[in-house]
Amino acid sequence: MTIAISTRPFEHRDVATVLALMRGLAVFEGYIDKFAVTERDLIDHGLCDSPRFGVFVAEARRSRRRHRRPVCHSLDL
Template sequence: MDGGAQALIRPFARRDVAQVLDLMRALAVFEGYIDRFQVSEADLIEHGLGPSPRFGLFVAELAGHVVGIAVHYIIPWTFDLKPTLVLKELFVAAEARGLGVGRALMTAIVEHAARIGAPRVNWLVLAGNERAKRFYESLGGQHDIMWEPWTMAPNALNDSRLD
């Protein structure tokens, strides 16, 4: 990739499906869940480009090739009756790292948040991903020390010993 090129950031389109799926798979490998990865091209089309999209996605394009993605969704309102924009996935292909692609994608996310009136963008970072943490801090992101992530499988309540 050309170190002097500037990435074109734009909304996800039908022509991007195969390349976006490749990047999602690369992220799944990086984060260690490729064995559970189930997203298909049809899923991206239906849930991202269909009549009622369940997520938004910005792509970063360099020389006609998609090299980065920022997947997001909206929590319509919370305590302040304003939406929260959630960054679900940010990933840049290895060959495009260090070229400003991640920063450009985050800029698109923040601008989108402003357009929809969201006073905040929330995201999670893989615990051991120190490079990502430094990147987000360099942009003004802050670790939220008030909240801890929790999860529960749907069948966990049935299996629990809560009485």
């Protein structure tokens, strides 16, 4: 089985997944009590006409399946 990784800029369909990954990082790094980012923040500030940041989504796809799933994100401020 082969796994292909592709990257792309995030889209509206990725907001919930990106936020979940960001929350997971906040838990791991120990600042979840200060984490205040919402889905609306990601949309308003990352998917607007003049974004304040960018996110790249990496997707893994197994050769036997067509289903793609996000596996990580990269936030570029």
